[in-house]
Amino acid sequence: MPGWTVQEGRAVALPLENVDTDQLIPARFMSTPRSEGYGGFLLHDLRHDAEGQPDPDFPLNAPGAEAARILVTRRNFGAGSSREAAVYALVDAGFRVVIAPSFGDIFSSNAVNNGLLPAQLDAEAVETLLAACPCEMRVDLEAGTISAPGGAVGFTLDRVWRQKLMNGWDDIDLTLAHDSEIGAFAETRKRAQPWTWPA
Amino acid sequence: MSGRTTLDKLWDDHEILRREDGTSLLWVDRHFVHEGSHHAFAKIAERDMGVRHPELTFGVADHYVPTRGAPRSADIARMIATLTGNAERHGIELFGVKDPRQGIVHVAGPEQGLTLPGLLVVCGDSHTATHGALGAYAFGIGATEVAHVLATQTIWQKKPKRMRLRVEGALHPGVGAKDIALNWISTLGADGARGHAIEYAGSAVRDLSVEGRLTLCNLSIEGGARSGMVPPDAVTLEWIAGRPFAPEGALWERACEAFLALAPDADAEYDREAVLDASEIAPIVTWGTSPEEALPVTATLPDPARAETEAEARRISASLDYMGLGAGRPLAGTPVDQIFIGSCTNGRIEDLRSAAAVLKGRRAVVPGMISPGSSAVKAQAEQEGLDRIFAEAGLDWVASGCSMCVGMNGDLVESGKRCASTTNRNFRGRQGQGARTHLMSPAMAAAAAVTGTITDARPLLEGRS
Numbered sequence: 001m002p003g004w005t006v007q008e009g010r011a012v013a014l015p016l017e018n019v020d021t022d023q024l025i026p027a028r029f030m031s032t033p034r035s036e037g038y039g040g041f042l043l044h045d046l047r048h049d050a051e052g053q054p055d056p057d058f059p060l061n062a063p064g065a066e067a068a069r070i071l072v073t074r075r076n077f078g079a080g081s082s083r084e085a086a087v088y089a090l091v092d093a094g095f096r097v098v099i100a101p102s103f104g105d106i107f108s109s110n111a112v113n114n115g116l117l118p119a120q121l122d123a124e125a126v127e128t129l130l131a132a133c134p135c136e137m138r139v140d141l142e143a144g145t146i147s148a149p150g151g152a153v154g155f156t157l158d159r160v161w162r163q164k165l166m167n168g169w170d171d172i173d174l175t176l177a178h179d180s181e182i183g184a185f186a187e188t189r190k191r192a193q194p195w196t197w198p199a
Numbered sequence: 200m201s202g203r204t205t206l207d208k209l210w211d212d213h214e215i216l217r218r219e220d221g222t223s224l225l226w227v228d229r230h231f232v233h234e235g236s237h238h239a240f241a242k243i244a245e246r247d248m249g250v251r252h253p254e255l256t257f258g259v260a261d262h263y264v265p266t267r268g269a270p271r272s273a274d275i276a277r278m279i280a281t282l283t284g285n286a287e288r289h290g291i292e293l294f295g296v297k298d299p300r301q302g303i304v305h306v307a308g309p310e311q312g313l314t315l316p317g318l319l320v321v322c323g324d325s326h327t328a329t330h331g332a333l334g335a336y337a338f339g340i341g342a343t344e345v346a347h348v349l350a351t352q353t354i355w356q357k358k359p360k361r362m363r364l365r366v367e368g369a370l371h372p373g374v375g376a377k378d379i380a381l382n383w384i385s386t387l388g389a390d391g392a393r394g395h396a397i398e399y400a401g402s403a404v405r406d407l408s409v410e411g412r413l414t415l416c417n418l419s420i421e422g423g424a425r426s427g428m429v430p431p432d433a434v435t436l437e438w439i440a441g442r443p444f445a446p447e448g449a450l451w452e453r454a455c456e457a458f459l460a461l462a463p464d465a466d467a468e469y470d471r472e473a474v475l476d477a478s479e480i481a482p483i484v485t486w487g488t489s490p491e492e493a494l495p496v497t498a499t500l501p502d503p504a505r506a507e508t509e510a511e512a513r514r515i516s517a518s519l520d521y522m523g524l525g526a527g528r529p530l531a532g533t534p535v536d537q538i539f540i541g542s543c544t545n546g547r548i549e550d551l552r553s554a555a556a557v558l559k560g561r562r563a564v565v566p567g568m569i570s571p572g573s574s575a576v577k578a579q580a581e582q583e584g585l586d587r588i589f590a591e592a593g594l595d596w597v598a599s600g601c602s603m604c605v606g607m608n609g610d611l612v613e614s615g616k617r618c619a620s621t622t623n624r625n626f627r628g629r630q631g632q633g634a635r636t637h638l639m640s641p642a643m644a645a646a647a648a649v650t651g652t653i654t655d656a657r658p659l660l661e662g663r664s
């Protein structure tokens with residue numbers, strides 16, 4: 001996955017709290033192989049009415065929203081299941097940044113592992129951005145800022161995650177560089193606490 | 200220097216190295232995989248990598264398994280077959296559909312003695328916190344992390360903040376672990392413990408059986424915490440002793456000493472403390488579409504007109520609207536269409552016994568399904584005659600699996616139907632598109648079955664064990 005420093009593009013508002021992973025991608029779509037693309041599953045049951053027709057009032061169905069790269073939403077976004085498919089749905093639909101006052105913990109790690117920035121901002125600043133949507137925004141990872149028509153605000157992000165997003169690091173490669181330490185640790189553990197291996 | 204918490208002790212014991220930026224590489228003792236792990240297996244296949252420690256990795260079929268007869272669709276059958284294929288390819292022991300050890304991963308793992316105090320346990324499932332009930336540091340991970348654990352038996356983590364949640368005093372009869380959990384989640388919020396590892400403490404937690412502790416830890420994630428733990432004590436050790444994968448003889452004796460040493464030091468410091476009074480907890484039911492939207496069964500539904508902010512008013516209206524409920528009405532008496540008892544939250548033997556205590560000699564007036572948390576729980580329940588109580592009440596006794604908790608196997612609640620459920624998520628559409636879920640304890644779900652409405656189970660339990 002390539003790293004990135006700046007994202008510029010359309011931002012759309014999803015003014016809801018607690019958008020959980022079951023909303024982001026309903027369970028019935030999760031047996032699909034990733035190669036088929038998950039973008040069409042994003043928020044499927046919120047975007048469509050009972051007959052399966054797109055709901056014209058839903059913000060993501062508005063004209064121009066299909067080009068959006070930035071999603072602005074309310075607290076506790078991505079709570080719930082560990083399903084990484086929730087992140088695949090966002091990424092495959094073109095999103096690179098989600099801005100919210102808080103995120104589900106597992107969702108955040110999954111996001112960073114897939115090049116999607118979970119940018120945390122205080123609730124008031126988020127409300128200002130929500131009001132400005134739809135609009136063009138610029139998100140600068142290195143500077144830690146979001147620029148919208150009304151001005152720029154800083155967001156918080158774990159330092160390690162920032163590096164990871166910018167460099168597009170793959171954890172497996174990083175870890176394999178420590179192969180001998182891991183091997184030695186395993187040996188010591190097996191000797192000192194043999195019960196930690198299944199009987 | 201102050202003493203160490205249980206999390207501190209476990210963390211120190213698993214840290215292989217710490218990078219300059221503060222991220223630690225941790226050793227993983229147990230890794231559970233299930234049908235949903237297919238993305239992770241595909242990722243290691245893409246890189247032509249194997250599973251580093253298959254002997255520490257265990258597979259369980261649960262999310263897609265049929266609870267009656269054959270899989271409902273070719274897609275569902277394929278998900279189960281993919282897990283079997285991946286387990287075979289990598290030499291991973293699998294508790295497959297026909298295996299008597301099969302069950303929901305968070306029920307079967309502890310039950311088989313695979314989860315022990317002091318272990319670091321991960322699984323690509325958010326309810327992995329369940330295993331913390333035995334004093335393990337257990338948390339759910341995503342597919343990229345699952346692939347990393349398969350390939351390296353390690354995981355990079357930043358240490359979470361330490362939170363102690365004490366529940367002091369005694370619970371009233373008919374009130375249990377599920378009520379404690381929904382109580383604190385509704386008080387602190389669905390993101391109330393975000394960024395924290397919870398250690399549960401206090402006399403009410405000590406008094407819980409291991410089954411109750413598993414339920415309590417299971418729901419940690421619904422309050423935003425990735426993990427929840429109960430420091431090991433005599434109750435823990437007694438529960439584990441003699442389980443199939445648990446150590447035996449002299450090794451067990453040695454292990455027990457190490458296990459008990461995991462209790463927090465008397466002067467351990469936490470980043471955050473919260474206290475609940477057990478005697479104030481009543482049976483709790485969710486009314487909305489987030490686990491934080493929960494109230495005592497004796498309460499009335501919220502009214503958006505009384506909300507403090509406009510955003511809150513809109514949230515309440517949206518939840519009431521989805522749930523088909525009227526503002527300000529009593530929660531008790533709300534008619535339900537069906538009930539479901541099961542899941543990794545409330546599918547254990549004690550849960551079934553407590554439902555049976557309400558159901559015995561009574562008839563359900565709405566349809567319902569009871570799916571035991573594991574095949575072993577199923578066998579035990581049948582030995583105790585619980586299945587007959589359920590059948591005589593007119594409820595369906597089916598095989599073990601995730602079933603109607605998530606509906607992946609096709610056990611779904613129809614759109615617009617209201618289900619009294621012992622599961623863990625009342626999210627919109629969780630049990631099926633348009634389904635309306637009320638979370639509650641097994642006794643409360645049983646009470647809903649016999650009355651056809653949301654009902655306080657306590658009077659129905661009077662004079663019964």
Ligand code: SF4
Binds near residue numbers: 305324542543544604
């Ligand atoms: S029972 Fe429900 S919550 Fe538990 S593992 Fe299965 S799907 Fe997840």
